[in-house]
Amino acid sequence: MRSFKWLAPAIYIVFLLLPIYWLLNMSFKTTNEILGAFSLWPQDFTLANYRKIFTDSTWYGGYLNSLAYVAVNTVISVAAALPAAYAFSRYHFLGDKHLFFWLLTNRMAPPAVFALPFFQLYSALHLFDTHIAVALAHCLFNIPLAVWILEGFMSGVPKELDETAYVDGYSFPRFFVKIFIPTITAGIGVTAFFCFMFSWVELLLAKNLTSVAAKPIAATMTRTASTAGYELGLLAAAGVLTIVPGAFVIYFVRHYIAKGFSLGRV
Amino acid sequence: MIGKTTNQRAWLLVAPVVALVAFNALIPMMTVVNYSFQETFGDNVFFFEGFKWYQQVLTSERFHASFGRQLVFTGVILAIEIPLGVAIALAMPRSGPWASVCLVLMALPLLIPWNVVGAMWNIFALPDIGLLGRAVNGMGIAYNFTQDPVSAWVTTVAMDVWHWTSLVVLLAYAGLCAIPDAYYQAAKIDGAGAWAVFRHIELPKMKRVLTIAILLRFMDSFMIYTEPFVLTGGGPGNTTTFLSIDLVKAALGQFDLGPAAAMSLIYFLIVLLVCYVFFTVVMRDEEK
Numbered sequence: 001m002r003s004f005k006w007l008a009p010a011i012y013i014v015f016l017l018l019p020i021y022w023l024l025n026m027s028f029k030t031t032n033e034i035l036g037a038f039s040l041w042p043q044d045f046t047l048a049n050y051r052k053i054f055t056d057s058t059w060y061g062g063y064l065n066s067l068a069y070v071a072v073n074t075v076i077s078v079a080a081a082l083p084a085a086y087a088f089s090r091y092h093f094l095g096d097k098h099l100f101f102w103l104l105t106n107r108m109a110p111p112a113v114f115a116l117p118f119f120q121l122y123s124a125l126h127l128f129d130t131h132i133a134v135a136l137a138h139c140l141f142n143i144p145l146a147v148w149i150l151e152g153f154m155s156g157v158p159k160e161l162d163e164t165a166y167v168d169g170y171s172f173p174r175f176f177v178k179i180f181i182p183t184i185t186a187g188i189g190v191t192a193f194f195c196f197m198f199s200w201v202e203l204l205l206a207k208n209l210t211s212v213a214a215k216p217i218a219a220t221m222t223r224t225a226s227t228a229g230y231e232l233g234l235l236a237a238a239g240v241l242t243i244v245p246g247a248f249v250i251y252f253v254r255h256y257i258a259k260g261f262s263l264g265r266v
Numbered sequence: 267m268i269g270k271t272t273n274q275r276a277w278l279l280v281a282p283v284v285a286l287v288a289f290n291a292l293i294p295m296m297t298v299v300n301y302s303f304q305e306t307f308g309d310n311v312f313f314f315e316g317f318k319w320y321q322q323v324l325t326s327e328r329f330h331a332s333f334g335r336q337l338v339f340t341g342v343i344l345a346i347e348i349p350l351g352v353a354i355a356l357a358m359p360r361s362g363p364w365a366s367v368c369l370v371l372m373a374l375p376l377l378i379p380w381n382v383v384g385a386m387w388n389i390f391a392l393p394d395i396g397l398l399g400r401a402v403n404g405m406g407i408a409y410n411f412t413q414d415p416v417s418a419w420v421t422t423v424a425m426d427v428w429h430w431t432s433l434v435v436l437l438a439y440a441g442l443c444a445i446p447d448a449y450y451q452a453a454k455i456d457g458a459g460a461w462a463v464f465r466h467i468e469l470p471k472m473k474r475v476l477t478i479a480i481l482l483r484f485m486d487s488f489m490i491y492t493e494p495f496v497l498t499g500g501g502p503g504n505t506t507t508f509l510s511i512d513l514v515k516a517a518l519g520q521f522d523l524g525p526a527a528a529m530s531l532i533y534f535l536i537v538l539l540v541c542y543v544f545f546t547v548v549m550r551d552e553e554k
Contacts, residue, residue, distance in 0.1 A: 005357045006357070006359070006364075007357075008353060008354055008357040009354055009358050009368050009372075012354050012372070012431075013371050013372065015428065016371065016372065016374065016428065016432070018390070018397065018398075019386050019390040019398075019428065020374070020386070022386070022389065022396070022397045023386045023390070026389060035395065038394075038395060038400060040397075076286070080282040080283045083279035083280070084279055084283040086279060087277075087279035087280050088280075090270060090271070090273075090276075091270055091271060091272065091273040091276035092270045092271065092272040092273070092276075093272065093273060093275075093276040093277055093280075094274060096276070099280065099284070101542070103283070103287060104541070104545075105538055105541070106287055106290070106291045107485065108485045108489075108534075108537045108538060108541050109291070109489075109537075110488070110489035110491075110509070110510050110513070110533060110534065110537070111489065111491070111510075112489065112491055112510040112513045112514050112517075112530070113298060113513070113530040113531075113533065113534055114294050114298075115514065115518065116297075116518065116523075116526075117293070117294030117295075117298055118290075118294055120297060121293055121294055121297070136286070136289075136290065137290060139286050139287065139290055140287065140290040140291060143283055143286055143287050144287065147283060196377075197376055197377050200377060200379065201376075201377065201378065201379045201380050202379075202380070203379060203380055203381050203492050204492060204514075216379075217379075218379040218381050218382060221381065221385070232389065232395075235385060236389065239378075239382045239385055242378060242379050242382050243374070243377070243378050245377075246374065246376075246377025246378060247370075247374060247377070249377065250370050250373045250374065250377065254366055254369060254370050255366075
């Protein structure tokens with residue numbers, strides 16, 4: 001009996017792609033066409049929406065802002081989480097379990113709870129409307145996640161590796177950078193992917209901590225929706241462009257997603 | 267599991283993480299705690315109110331209603347996403363080019379900003395210009411998520427399934443890939459059927475990743491805000507006003523700092539309690 005197992009993932013992927021196709025379809029239409037006639041593909045194909053985004057600095061600036069704070073956040077989260085995850089995976093220390101759970105609780109805190117106090121905190125530090133403010137704020141949920149994922153990967157690495165290195169006369173920092181980090185690149189890739197992902201998609205805090213200079217693209221979209229009427233074509237084009245960096249990152253770590261997850265007993 | 271040695275200097279390795287998270291968590295949390303016990307009439311003048319706001323929130327119809335909606339929503343999406351995600355992961359090819367294609371395409375929704383997800387589903391489901399809205403209405407089913415509560419709920423759930431099932435798939439898939447081929451061969455020799463293989467090999471091996479999947483989906487769906495806010499604005503009426511939407515309405519919309527802060531803390535404590543129970547049960551299981 002020939003198996004029809006492939007059908008389930010295939011149908012699921014079609015379901016995933018339909019709304020994305022619809023967004024893409026709309027991004028090549030003029031707003032008039034969107035509101036005027038219903039069609040499965042653009043009748044009056046236009047690139048005007050994309051042209052506007054790439055020439056207007058309030059639009060493309062939004063992308064640069066988002067990418068800037070996401071990149072900073074990913075670097076900070078992974079860099080801070082690496083030694084911590086190593087500590088959790090290799091050592092017992094006073095309060096380790098409670099500390100681990102406390103870290104995780106911050107992944108559970110609803111961002112809505114923090115919207116107002118974050119605004120006050122970062123204003124008081126004169127960091128309001130800077131990229132670093134958003135990058136730091138996103139550490140709240142990304143660092144616990146990074147520690148959690150990395151700890152899983154590190155626990156999968158046999159302890160003999162550490163012991164042999166120490167016997168060979170490696171100091172801890174040298175062992176960590178020269179031997180340990182290269183053995184868990186897959187884990188770091190997966191972790192960076194998750195940090196990028198959760199920082200890129202978050203809007204509530206990012207929007208709250210910025211006004212002009214560091215405004216994320218997603219917030220630019222909501223503003224345009226309310227002030228410039230309802231420019232659907234432009235919105236759709238901006239939406240499509242927010243998918244591009246994500247797609248690029250997935251492509252970049254695709255081998256890590258496939259192999260990395262299983263390597264690290266996540 | 268590898269044996270761990272006791273080493274108090276490990277605290278030095280954890281210090282940067284503790285500092286960064288504490289800065290972001292403790293200071294804002296104290297602000298919220300402060301507000302939750304005080305009344306303000308502006309101008310930074312505060313009066314101590316004790317547990318007044320907590321009582322008010324816990325007895326208010328509005329909180330009960332949005333809490334109830336939240337519970338139903340989280341229950342529904344867990345009941346759909348977890349089995350669906352596992353089923354798709356089981357049906358996926360384990361290796362080869364198609365595995366990569368599946369993984370890349372399935373990860374796509376996870377990397378779309380949440381308000382874009384909301385906006386996308388909005389224009390996808392609108393009855394006049396959306397593909398879904400047109401198609402469903404074309405089949406003779408009255409469907410308009412901006413006016414009809416049932417449609418709004420179905421659309422919100424469909425959106426969340428669309429958005430997050432892939433996370434369950436990715437995690438379950440990772441768990442499945444970690445099962446050595448020898449297990450399957452042994453099962454084959456024993457003449458085990460597909461169900462027995464799933465029940466006795468695949469499911470136990472996926473336990474850890476499924477725990478993570480359930481925890482993540484519980485936490486994230488419990489604090490869902492942006493997607494339904496953009497899709498339905500919490501409406502029609504209040505029918506899709508979940509806890510976070512209600513909270514932001516109270517805190518930033520009406521600027522009721524005291525009640526909003528009390529609500530924040532109650533909300534946070536509920537999430538914390540559920541996760542703690544879950545966490546301890548799982549940990550106890552693992553140590554066995």
